[in-house]
Amino acid sequence: MTDRFDNPFVDELFMRAGEGRISASGLKVVQSGGYRFPYEDLKNASTLGVRSARFWAHGYGPVGGAFWDPDGYYLRSEEDFHAGLDMLAEATDAHVLIWPYFPMQAREYGWLETWVSLRLGRDTAKGLIPRTREHTRAFLNCESSAVGEEDGGLQLSRNKRKTTGRQWRRLEELGTLKFESTREALDHNEAIEAFLHVEASGWKANKGTALAVNAELNAFAHAFLPDMLANGRAQIDLMVLNGRCLSGLVTFHCGRGLFTWKTGMDDVYKRYSPGVQILLEVSRQAGADPGVDYIDSLADSGHPVAEHIWAGRRQLATLFVPLTGFGQVAAHGLCSAYSARDTARYWAKRALGRV
Incomplete structure (x- = not known):
């Protein structure tokens, strides 16, 4: 892969x-x-x-x-x-x-x-x-049988599965929790603005790297995302609690690959690891999609999320x-x-x- x-x-x-x-x-x-x-x-x-x-x-x-x-x-x-x-x-x-x-x-x-x-x-x-x-960098082989380092599949440890499951249940206690995606009924423009907002609510805004806080990067995103979403070469996934976006992920499709371009999460809810939750959800979707063979994280070496759940390395x-x-x-x-x-x-x- x-x-x-x-x-x-x-x-x-x-x-x-x-x-x-x-x-x-x-x-x-x-x-x-x-x-x-x-x-x-x-x-x-x-x-x-x-x-x-x-x-x-x-x-x-x-x-x-x-x-x-x-x-x-x-x-x-x-x-x-x-x-x-x-x-x-x-x-x-x-x-x-x-x-x-x-x-x-x-x-x-x-x-x-x-x-x-x-x-x-x-x-x-x-x-x-x-x-x-x-x-x-982290890389995921999406074949359903791929597990662990040798196959480059998901490598969730027992403790990690228990932790993410517990975090999900604690969030459900706060209200209605769900995933929404532009692959389904999520409005494209609403998805773009929701993602830009949640990305700018975390540490990326403080460092000045969030797309929404930089005029040139904001214009850049708005220049290509609507058309790439429309033709199916991009998608946005959101994790939503009572209508509030907790995390978002922008991915691109090319060939039989999925490329995780940008992530963002609401720092208020960081103890529930919404960034990990949405990456796991997109990983599961890709594993069930016959049109996707692999996911490229596009991340730097040592990424604190992708390298802990995806065993493959590119x-x-x-x-x-x-x-x-x-x-x-x-x-x-x-x-x-x-x-x-x-x-x-x-x-x-x-x-x-x-x-």
């Missing part, structure tokens, strides 16, 4: 909503078969003067996959993937392609190595593609792909510079007590 290259964030609706908000400038896109490659030309100090391009993957769309086939027209193909890379290299005229959040377990990584070695006239790809920011990294002979040397220099900058940021945060 980890060998998946689906990417909901190369949806045209999401990309165009992000222009000037998530991306600094207009995005450019090349496509071959089911592979779509959005990219930005980089012209800043972070590239050390090296002519570079970056695949459009970022904190609000942390998937470096390029396969986008919502209607089932295409199959994953090495020929299509290589043709897309040829188009990308020609369009960018760059020495190096910076590719964040590349899924290392996907078969396309091997295809990428083959393409680079052929392009540079090398017998092997060993040492040609340096990488940094390697990490894992490996990701930022790649520095050389496109020319000069790029072969430059890629290693850029990789070292990124690693050094990340280390400096870590120690700065640690000195300020933020780690």
Whole structure:
């Protein structure tokens, strides 16, 4: 299940909503078969003067996959993937392609190595593609028989099941408790506003990362969510007590995957773990849905909820792909510079007590 290259964030609706908000400038896109490659030309100090391009993957769309086939027209193909890379290299005229959040377990990584070695006239790809920011994140295999670490399924311990069950019963004592979803009768606009409100009622508002408290992010969400909800490529689930939203989850559908994009919960009820409750509910729904094979948490390593209930792990990294002979040397220099900058940021945060 980890060998998946689906990417909901190369949806045209999401990309165009992000222009000037998530991306600094207009995005450019090349496509071959089911592979779509959005990219930005980089012209800043972070590239050390090296002519570079970056695949459009970022904190609000942390998937470096390029396969986008919502209607089932295409199959994953090495020929299509290589043709897309040829188009990308020609369009960018760059020495190096910076590719964040590349899924290392996907078969396309091997295809990428083959393409680079052929392009540079090398017998092997060993040492040609340096990488940094390697990490894992939680991933769920939705097959009903998948349980525990080996299968990447749900890994709820006995104590966790007892705790979440007790929390649910205590909430039921307070009134009418239910889940509502845009997959059913929940009005799309009401769902958007309810989610934005509950996300802004917690710690995310204090940190300034809640969508509703940032004008640009608020406009960004409103620019793509209504249409993606309408065409079924997004859904919003809410946990509601007496008409009050306690938690919400925005997910995207792409291929046979579900991607949990944003969560929010009401801090007043945090002792009942409404964030865990809604993630468990969506996990159960996905397990019963024949159209969903897996859920990607999109979360950082060490996520306090997803990693405790989902056993699967997906490996990701930022790649520095050389496109020319000069790029072969430059890629290693850029990789070292990124690693050094990340280390400096870590120690700065640690000195300020933020780690």
